[in-house]
Amino acid sequence: MGNRALVVIDVQNEYVSGNLPIAYPELSESLVNIGVAMDTAVALGMPVVVVQQVAPETSPIFAKGSHGYALHEVVTSRSYDHHVEKTLPSVFVGTDLAPWLEARSIDTIVIVGYMTQNCDESTARDALHRGLAVEFLSDATGTLAMANQQGSLGAEELHRAVLLVLQSRFAAVSTTREWVDAVHNGTDLERSNVVASTAIARSLVE
Secondary structure, three states, X not given: OOOEEXXXXXXXXXXXXXXXXXXXXXXXXXXXXXXXXXXXXXXXXXXXXXXXXXXXXXXXXXXXXXXXXXXXXXXXXXXOOEEEEEOOOOOOOOOOXXXXXXXXXXOEEEEEEEOHHHXXXXXXXXXXXXXXXXXXXXXXXXXXXXXXXXXXXXXHXXXXXXXXXXXXXXXEEEOHHHHHHHHHHOOOOOOOOHHHHHXXXXXXXX
């Protein structure tokens, strides 16, 4: 069991009532689970870090001072220990998060918030490179459908694909309920690796 901190990423109105509405898992599910994770962390004395994306006032999303930029009430109605603003996907870049965690001997971060494949995944990968373990709550994160020059993906397909990749190397992925049980019982979440994940995939097609 690691010394954990809960990192609540970009739970802002932009993803709820703004220009980037989260589609999967449904907001009614992920917002509740974010609240559960925060309540659990507070009850156990686990540090809670709230992260907020910020952009210039002229930006179409997360404009400083706008409604979309503001933290959602599921976060503002709860207590937390540290707040950082960021301008890039990883919560470690351009913030004081790394030294703040180090000063508290944190070796494991628990990721909740938005979006799965953007700031959440970037943070998970960055954390691994910095020597931290990562736990990623599948139903307290979420994303929306995307389409560009490379094709299109529905929100559920995108979310599930990222979870699979994270579980193969970068994080222990679990539901909020599984995570709550683990932290209360002092047990580790199940992890995988690239060798095991690819071996299982090969066996399915042989």
